[in-house]
Amino acid sequence: MTNILEVKDLEKNYGDFKAVKGISFEIKEGEIFSLLGPNGAGKTTTISMLSTLYEPTAGDATVAGHSITKAPMQVRNAIGVVPQDLALYEDLTAKENLIFWGQMYNLSGQSLKNRVDEVLEQIGLTDKAKNKVKTYSGGMKRRVNIGVGLLHKPKLLFMDEPTVGIDPQSRRAILDTVKDLNKQGMTVLYTTHYMEEAEELSDRVGIIDHGELIAIGTQKELTKQVGETETLVLHIGENEDPDALAKSIKGINGVLEANVINREIAVITPSAKDVLASVVTKANERGIKIHSIDIREPNLEAVFLHLTGRALRD
Amino acid sequence: MLKTFLIGLKDLKIAFRDRAAIVFMLLTPFLLTIGMGLVTGRFSSNDSSGALNIPIVIVNLDNDSLGDALVEVFNSEELADLVEPTISQDAEAARTLVDEDETTVAIIIPSGFTQSIFSENINQSENIQIEFYANPSRPTSAGIVKTILDGFMARVDEMRVGSITSVAQLIISGRISPEQANAVGEEMGARFENTSTDFNETLITLNTSTNETETNEVDMLAFLAPGMALMFLMYTVSYGGRSILAEKAGGTLPRLLVTPTNSMQILGGKVFGIFLTGAAQMLILIGATTLFFQLQWGDVIGVVLLVFAAVFGATGWGLFITALARTPAQVGSVGTAVMLIFGILGGSFFEVENLPVIAQMFSKITPNAWALDGFTSLAFGGNLASLTTPLLALLTMGIVLFLISALLFGRKNLVQK
Known part of the structure; x- marks a missing residue:
């Protein structure tokens, strides 16, 4: 498979602040590639550069063979963009929005009309196409927001955190839409800070933090980086001191790491069942009441924790 | 060019779907015209003439x-x-x-x-x-x-x-x-x-030489109606200017910039939208006062040319205010203030010649004053030749303000990547 996107040493600075620090990666045709990282990691800035909205400070990227710095108009013809925030005209109907945005993508006449009808069908809003967008629920607006990005059948679709702030049902519908689009042959670059979404959707994942791409690969390849470890997550009371307990747990034989994340203690160990008793004993010794304990298999969250010492939601 | 037109048309559609905007663009100037007509006695008798002396x-x-x-x-x-x-x-x-x-x-x-x-x-x-x-x-x-x-x-x-x-x-x-x-x-x-x-x-009776049956009577509404329409034209252009910043904040402007549409087409479309909305507002108000009050605005071609020139000059001001402001709210409040100040200076409430000399000088920077001069001249039988000065002044005003605004927009990085 050929690469539809090739990113080389892409960098973006705002004054002294380095938002993206020379990242490089490729996306193959037909892939769903997720950029996973916490808020402020540089995901949106990366997408903004790749979609030609921002000029990179350094580096370059090619989309379908066109440079984002030298041939931005060709790049724009090849890509669809679904921005993180809703970017629609709320006083226009869904159909009017789609027609207008279709015209901006050089569609016209019968082909525009047909494509608008197809997209309305695809996002499940044919019946409400003539209602103003401002009368829609948040989930419906999100669907129109996605529909706009699909109108001209782009080779590569950028989706920037499209499920932020919506109900579980709409989120499910959007994830299913992404999978359907991929089945139809569309390549998708998907950014998210939800580990579950990246795990469910992606062929490959890039983990980004503080503007750096710190890991890239399939989910299996990434979890291998943390080894055959498990994570014990201890939920303790609000009035307890998690830092002191984490410190004492670190001393237990077989514990690789113990970090405090939002008053929870994540204990990384090759075998959860071997250290569980010792962990509980340490808590009892300190008079700390444990409300519950989760044992988690290796996942992207653990990878992120392993690589950064922080949780994704930090 | 087509995309510029489509963006302008979209803005026109949105403006006329905004109920609050319609109230300010059409209803308020219309009602104020009626109100001031009542105050000045325009509707008090069959005689439609008002006293100027x-x-x-x-x-x-x-x-x-x-x-x-x-x-x-x-x-x-x-x-x-x-x-x-x-x-x-x-x-x-x-x-x-x-x-x-x-x-x-x-x-x-x-x-x-x-x-x-x-x-x-x-x-x-x-x-x-x-x-x-x-x-x-x-x-x-x-x-x-x-x-x-x-x-x-x-x-x-x-x-x-x-x-x-x-x-x-x-x-x-x-x-x-x-x-x-x-x-x-x-x-x-x-x-x-x-x-x-x-x-x-x-x-x-001031019959024109081409059609002696047409009579241009002295009508107070010939001052009031264009005065009010021009004052609220300033609201419309600041509303349009506000929409540029609102689109930037609302994400539709960045989204437009990642479509295969260049920055000049987008900015041109936004300006065209302001112009279209302003022209539509003026022509609707002119049509309404003609229909409901039988107000004679004068030579039709002259009126249309003057409307376009006035809207062009006013659009320049709308862009200038937008270029200076940082947020849509700032454009809104500055635009309202400018609307009132220009209304007073431009003769919407009092005749410009009754204002202090310094105010009369400042009135020349308002599209209101020049356009009102033109409309008055037309209402009293003036022809295209009598519009030369107002038209030139309004076009010059528009061009100068467009150039300054373009420079300021460039500095603000509004549509640049």
Whole structure:
């Protein structure tokens, strides 16, 4: 498979602040590639550069063979963009929005009309196409927001955190839409800070933090980086001191790491069942009441924790 | 170009779907026009005329038929509410009254004026002209008086040219010899003198020379309606300017920038949208006042040209305000303030000539003042030629403000990547 996107040493600075620090990666045709990282990691800035909205400070990227710095108009013809925030005209109907945005993508006449009808069908809003967008629920607006990005059948679709702030049902519908689009042959670059979404959707994942791409690969390849470890997550009371307990747990034989994340203690160990008793004993010794304990298999969250010492939601 | 048009059309559609905007763009100026019409007595009787009483001085040194006819025109009952003429025999004293702002205009009819028109040798008549000495600080009133005078002179010229043509045709056809020309011309002149009373009657109602059945009456609404429409035009252009920043904040402008549409097409489309909305607002208000109040706005082509020029100038201001502001809310509040200030300075509430001199000077930076001058001139029978100054001023204003705004937008990085 050929690469539809090739990113080389892409960098973006705002004054002294380095938002993206020379990242490089490729996306193959037909892939769903997720950029996973916490808020402020540089995901949106990366997408903004790749979609030609921002000029990179350094580096370059090619989309379908066109440079984002030298041939931005060709790049724009090849890509669809679904921005993180809703970017629609709320006083226009869904159909009017789609027609207008279709015209901006050089569609016209019968082909525009047909494509608008197809997209309305695809996002499940044919019946409400003539209602103003401002009368829609948040989930419906999100669907129109996605529909706009699909109108001209782009080779590569950028989706920037499209499920932020919506109900579980709409989120499910959007994830299913992404999978359907991929089945139809569309390549998708998907950014998210939800580990579950990246795990469910992606062929490959890039983990980004503080503007750096710190890991890239399939989910299996990434979890291998943390080894055959498990994570014990201890939920303790609000009035307890998690830092002191984490410190004492670190001393237990077989514990690789113990970090405090939002008053929870994540204990990384090759075998959860071997250290569980010792962990509980340490808590009892300190008079700390444990409300519950989760044992988690290796996942992207653990990878992120392993690589950064922080949780994704930090 | 097509995308620029489509973006403009989209903005027009959105503006006319915003109920609050419609209230400000159309309903409020319409109701205010009615309100001020009621206050000024426009709707209180069948007589649609309102009182202006423009003070003028007429110095009739001619003391012959045409000079007397002109004096009669300005003293006629039909113009009683419009002008307040005083007769004088001292030209210098009349000019002094104008200089001292005691009167608006001095009309000095020179000695021998009638004779120069009906000279013995009609081909070589002396060039004796009526002096129109106006107060520059009262352009609207002076413009009205000038329009009446121009109407009178147009009729005089019409008759004079008619007689020259008739004599020439008589010579060519061999009915008279060239030697008889002067005698025939003299006879025609005498006949015109005898019919001067007839054209006085025509002139009093300010009929145009092309269609004597059309009458342009002095109507207070001819000041109020354009005044209100122009004031709220400033609201519309700031509303349009606000939409540029609102689209930036709302994400639709960045989204437009990642479509295969270049920055100039997008900015051009936004400007075109402001222009379209402003023009639609003005034309709807003009249509409504014509329909409901039978208001005569004057020459249709002139009105349309003036609307486009006024909207162009106002759009320049809308862009300038937007270029200076950081947020849509700032454009909204600054735009409202500018709307009111320009309304006052531009003559929407009071005649500009009644404002202090400094305010009159500042009124020249408002599209309101120039456009109102133009509309007043048209309402009183002015033609395209009478619009030259307002049109040029409005176009220059628009171009200058567009250029400044483009520079400021560039600095603000509004549509740059």
